[in-house]
Amino acid sequence: MKRLVLLVGLGGLLCTATTRASLVTLYQGSFSHGQGGEFAAASADLYNAYGNNYAAVAKNQIAVGTYGNSLQTFCIETGEEFTPGVTYSYKISPNALWGGAAGYPGKPVAWGTAWLYYEFATGGLAAYGYDYGANRSTTAGDLQLAIWYAQGLTTSLDGNVVGYSEAGRNGTAFYNDAVAAGLLAGITNVKNASSGAFDVMALNLGDPGQVQDQLVLVPEPGTCVAGALLLLPFGASTLRAFRKSRTV
Numbered sequence: 137m138k139r140l141v142l143l144v145g146l147g148g149l150l151c152t153a154t155t156r157a158s159l160v161t162l163y164q165g166s167f168s169h170g171q172g173g174e175f176a177a178a179s180a181d182l183y184n185a186y187g188n189n190y191a192a193v194a195k196n197q198i199a200v201g202t203y204g205n206s207l208q209t210f211c212i213e214t215g216e217e218f219t220p221g222v223t224y225s226y227k228i229s230p231n232a233l234w235g236g237a238a239g240y241p242g243k244p245v246a247w248g249t250a251w252l253y254y255e256f257a258t259g260g261l262a263a264y265g266y267d268y269g270a271n272r273s274t275t276a277g278d279l280q281l282a283i284w285y286a287q288g289l290t291t292s293l294d295g296n297v298v299g300y301s302e303a304g305r306n307g308t309a310f311y312n313d314a315v316a317a318g319l320l321a322g323i324t325n326v327k328n329a330s331s332g333a334f335d336v337m338a339l340n341l342g343d344p345g346q347v348q349d350q351l352v353l354v355p356e357p358g359t360c361v362a363g364a365l366l367l368l369p370f371g372a373s374t375l376r377a378f379r380k381s382r383t384v
Contacts, residue, residue, distance in 0.1 A: 158182065160341070161223045162350070163206070165198045169277030170301025172284075173210030176200070177339065177350060182226070183207060189335075189353045191259030193268040208257070209350040210280055212249065212338060213242070214289045214300065216348040224342040230332065232287075232349040233340045245338055245351070248286035248314035248326030252279060254334035257353045264313045274305065281307030283351075286314060288327055 160179035167174040176198045183205040187195055194208045211218075212232050218224070234242035255261040256279065262268055267275045277295060281302055284290045293311055295302030318326040330336065335355040341347035 158226060159223050160226045160339070161200070162218045162220060162341070163198055163200075164220045167197060167208070167272045167276050169273045169280065169305060170295075170303075172277060172280030172300060172302055173350075174208045174272070174276045175211065175350065176206040177209050177352070178206040179226070180205065182352070186352060186354050189355055190257050193259050193262075194257045207352065209339065209352065210253065210256075210276075210283050211348050211350055212245065212283065212287050212289075213348045214284060216346070218341060218348045224347055226342075227340045228337050228352060228354055229340055230329070230337060232338050242349070243287055243289075244329035245336055246286045246288070246327050247318060247323050247330045247333055248311065249283050249351070250330035250334040250336035251314050251317050251326070252282060252286065252310060253336045253351045254353060257336075261310075265309060277302050277305035278307050279310050281305055282310035282314065283307075285311055286327055 158179060158181040160177050160182055163176040163178060165174070165176055174197075178198075178200040183195070187205060187207065190207055196205050197208055198206055200206050213234070215234070231244045232242035252261070255264065256266065259268070261279070265275065266279065281290070281293055281295055281298060284298070285293050285307055290298045292298055293307040295305035295307075314326050318324070335353055337352055337354050339350040339352045341349055
């Protein structure tokens with residue numbers, strides 16, 4: 137049976153940034169690929185607030201200690217790093233935050249990034265070839281490359297060119313899926329800001345602009361204003377056909 141997908145149309149959900157500030161510990165695990173995701177964000181506060189938004193395959197994938205349960209995530213910056221196992225304060229906002237004056241306040245979460253992460257976090261990306269099983273690390277490398285490209289952080293989807301220990305991986309298929317989803321939703325450039333679409337936001341870590349930011353799925357009825365919603369009952373096979381040869 138084809139999986140029905142929910143696409144948020146142009147305008148999406150316009151959400152205010154939360155002011156939540158607490159602690160999160162970032163880990164690399166067996167599902168990480170090179171220097172990219174999947175990463176695990178372990179935080180009792182974060183998990184209690186948003187854990188119900190995640191499918192079972194996208195949370196509690198590593199053993200965690202002091203800071204409770206974990207959510208799987210991907211990074212949205214290439215010029216900053218985090219130290220695995222270190223605990224950081226965090227805030228949630230629509231933008232990555234950048235330490236250098238040239239990029240501050242950093243790039244907003246792109247529409248394509250938001251779509252990809254929403255599908256990943258809710259388990260739907262399996263319909264587009266994401267392997268939540270034995271080959272999870274390899275597809276995580278592909279997805280990380282697609283996210284970096286959608287964010288405008290790289291000029292190639294080929295991990296052999298990009299570096300960051302992603303050699304042998306390629307994000308083209310996932311990125312093209314996002315392009316196809318965007319076209320069906322009336323989005324002509326998935327690198328543009330998501331404006332809260334899919335309730336995917338940036339997890340700003342540490343002293344803002346000093347630590348590599350991540351992604352988080354944060355539906356909060358009290359802070360979101362309903363925008364133009366477009367329900368598109370198209371399955372993965374429709375999007376795959378639509379996105380052929382449409383890498384932007």
